[in-house]
Structure formats: C-alpha cells, structure tokens
Amino acid sequence: TIGLMFKIVFSLQRILSDSFYPVLRPPIRVGSAFEGWSPRDQDIVYQVLVPMTPPRGHSFHVELDTAGQRHVRNFRIRVQQECTCTPGSREQQGKNMLCFLHHPEEELRSNQEPSLLQTLCTDSYLDVEKTARWFYQLVRAIWPALPHSHNWHLTLLPSRRSCQFKVSNGKETYRIEALFGVRQGKTDIFVSSQPRPYHTSSTIWPETYAVAEMKFFHYIARRAPPDSLHLKCLQFFTHLQLGLGFSTYITKTIVMHLLSILPPSWWSRRHFARRLMDISENLRTCVEMRRLNHFIVGNQQLPEGIYLPPHVLISRKYNLFHYLVMDPVAHSYAMSQCVDL
16 A cells, blocks of 8 residues: 555656645655554555645745644644745746746736645645645546556545545455645654544644654564564554544553553563553543543653654643543543443
C-alpha cells in the first residue's frame, strides 16, 4: 500500500510540477495498521499522510483558531500570494511566471492558470474539502496509467476530509486513506485533514501527532527483544474493549506511557498476561483520578529524534479525560465500563 501511494504521489508531482496547486511531498505511514497493532483483523485501513508545501508564488501561514474548543488545537492555513517580480525571485519561480500581485487581472486570466487562492481556498484559507475532492479527481484520472491498474481494481469511497479508496484483485483487498497535512516548521507535528464532526468548518485543520507517535513506535521496535509482544498487548486490549466507551486512542496512550517507563525485556512472551493487567489497572486508575495525560503534548522526555515545536513541547499537559472532571454521570459510566472490561 505504501508503494502504491508513493507511485501515485510521484506521478502527481510530475503532472503538477508547473501548476499552482499544492506541492505534494512523499507520503508518510501513520496510524495503527502501519504501527502494527490494528485492532480489527478485517477492514484494516492503511493511513498515509501526504505533506503539502505551497506552490510557486504562494506561501502558507499556519494560524491557531482561537474560537475552537479549549482542549483541541485547531488551525487554519492562510494562503498568501508572494511577489515574483524581482530578478532573483523570477529565477526561482520560473521566468515565464507572471506575478499574481502586480500583473493586470486580464493578463493573468489570459496567460496563466488560476492561483491557489482561486481553486482550493475559501476566504484566503486552504479548504480541506476542496483539497480532498481535487485529490480524488487526480487519483481517478491517473489510475489507468499506473502499472497497478493492470491487476488491481480501484474503488473510490466517499469522504469529506480525506481521500479513501479500495484496491482489489479478486483475492485481496486493501483500504487506504490519504490525509493531507502541512508540517509545522521542521518538526514531526502537522496540521492535517483528519476527519472531524460534520459541523467542523472546511477551513479547519486539526493538529496531529501521528508522525511523532509513529516514530516513537519505531524507537521502541529498535530496542525491543525479538520476542517482544508489546504490539500484541496493544492489539489484544484494543480489540477486547471495542464497543465499550473507551476509544482505541485511550488504550494506545496508556500503552505508550507504559512503554516509556517499563524495560523492553518486560514485554516478552512470558510477561504477556502481566502487561495486560498493567494496561487494565492503569486505565482504571486514570478513570478514577479523571486524568490521562496526552503522550506527546508537553512531554519533554521523548526519545531523541522526535521533534516538537515549542508550543507543543512546553505546553501544559493535555488531559484526555477532561470530560470526566465536570460530568459525574460520564465518570460513573466510565467506572462501570472499567468493571465490565
């Protein structure tokens, strides 16, 4: 699946090289399927994050949306046109490019493709839904030219904020979800098109920590003994609690905290049952205390090689159980779910 996504992105890079659409970068594997612990044996979704950078003559400015919820960091990506009149800029952007800021509109319309502001933006902000539809159309258009099309059938699936599709050859079927993101500086934190509730504005890009979390699991894999079952523990426990009130991300967060404090040798086969009990006991304790700290936000003890922007690194700890603090009914229900589990 990652090979197919690389082929799609590289093909699109060639097609879009002279356009004013976002520049697509090599896809990054994220999510439970690539981390190795997907709780569902059937209908596994392989998620990839496709980073985007601004096209020539444009710049991206990631701005915090202060009107959002206090416990969720949402952003908007403001697209700004840049002057390309100076000699140095003309060499960098292309000699035949007209400056969007200083050439007459009539000349621009007649001699140059529309700017990004006119295609994928809403009120000067990059639009998630327009971006997803644009990518959908591109994948549909280039599929017949890809070598995979000879043996695999493509089925595009409905989605507002990402591009989801299935490829099948009659024996095997793979489901892939392409998310789009803009990197914050030179870090592992992105603002992305990850799915949100339907009332979310199409210009909202939530902050995602998926790349940093993927790098953490890579770090653990390098240190773990050959018989380590840390991923099996996570997979088994998340599958066990499907249908209860706890998300798979809650379980993943608890396991990441345990992996950061327990020695790698404690995750071997003979410790399997004990580690499952640790996960269960930690979940119950966190629910009782109404507190589970986010693993990435505010964590200054992450392994070397995981890069966070200052606002994430020094941020106050984000409590994933914040909703239990002010809601006694929700807390009582969560406690009963712990007993059931």
